Amino acid sequence: MEKIEEIQKNLEQHIPGVELIAERDAFLIDRKDLLTVARHLKENPSYAIDYVSCVTGVDYKEYLECVYHFYSMAKKLGPIILKVRVKKEDPKIPSLTPLFRGAEFQEREAYDMIGIVFEGHPDLRRILMWDGFAHFPLRKDYIPEDQDV
């Protein structure tokens, strides 16, 4: 895999106006750039990213973060890690499911557990908890209902 600086240079060159912050081995990007960056990684033959391995959310109290781990099955390379941060009051991120089918259930799970809303997801419903459950159990401020049991 190329060094993270080279990937950053390449992305900035091909996608004008993209804001990338390299944080260790990951890129912090704005949600408005997520789809363009993902599409570029998929279509650029030097990366040929075809496999989204892991999508998950983290609640950092001040904000929510969605973490994507991309690999290339064709070139056997990876990972490229993207992180998107959103405010808790407005937890909307564009869905990657139209680009990568593998994100479908994982985005549903991140919605179910952390409460990130993936816009453009074809079927965004709760997947592990039941419909009608009002909370997001993996948020840090969630209080279980039956604490005394």
Add this chain to the structure above:
Amino acid sequence: MEEENIALETQLLEINLGPQHPSTHGVFRMNVTLDGETVVRLKPVMGYLHRNHEKIAESGTYLSSMPFTDRLDYFCSMTNNLAYALAVEKLTGIEVPERAQYIRVIMAELTRLVNHTVLVGFLMNDLGAFFTPTLYAFREREKILDLFEATSGARMMCNYMRFGGVKADFSPGFIEKAREIVANYPRFLDEFEKLLTENEILMSRCQNVGILSKELAVQASVTGPMLRASGVDYDIRKVDGYSIYPRFKFRVPLGEKGDVYDRYYIRILEMRESCKILEQALRDIPEGEFISKQGATGAKSPRTFKPAKGDVYGRIEAPKGELGFYLVSDGTANPYRYHVRPPSFINLTILEDMCLGQKIADTIVILGSIDIVLGEVDR
């Protein structure tokens, strides 16, 4: 007569398929819409076994979730342990001694034998060959579980790996016993294959059923034997070369069509390759420490084991596919975020695609060939 047939009105039928009884160990439901006997819509419904494994792990220390990982895919506790241990080692940089690496590979490959053997047995159950193949499979599985029990203390919930090594060295006589099992395994597989591989009923029920194309498999993040049965050469043991896998000679079998038959056969072939790895590992295993000198957690007690701030994603080729752990450390004794990437959950994404246009009886077989374990799907 013909005119009457044309006048017949038909309507779609919606039914719920799946073991839903609370006493079964896996509870899963498929919401299926049928046109006659043909599936036109299928939505998997899960979560019945959900216990928020991730939340439990976040409220305990790093080591305390090791026994919980056993309960993810309860057929393969050894590989679950391994994936978690590798992720934490990646986070903290604990070194693993040579002998422990070999022990881990031996345990992981024995687990692969257990998983694939039992899966083939259960797949035959789903086809209607009730329990005869399963009992042959269980007979072999039990021999390996005896070894697990002698070394780790438990048949299935092994809780055997630790950060920096394993809990205990092999029990006395383990290596001789394991050599004997591995030497006899190909003969058992031959016997199994004689009963199954060219069986006419099996062939007609499995061939050209539930075809998964190469493109869709990659697109939908399918991993493990499912992916390779569709002809994609992607085995994390080869790609990442984690632990000491690059030292062993083995091949990655690939399927052609991606139907249920390929998925059955790829597992037989993978077991033969696992036997090769086991032979080499059992031959080369050196003497030495079974756990790093830094101790089970790299600290005096689990409470003082505090990895530096950061996040890590560690993954392995588990018998069912890519098993990954995403961990975030905030510098305290508890993981700030602990996420499991379960292979069988994500492999279910394309269940509907494979079942559309198939007969209702075949959906059961297609589901069986994905190889899911609900402990891992629901977590």
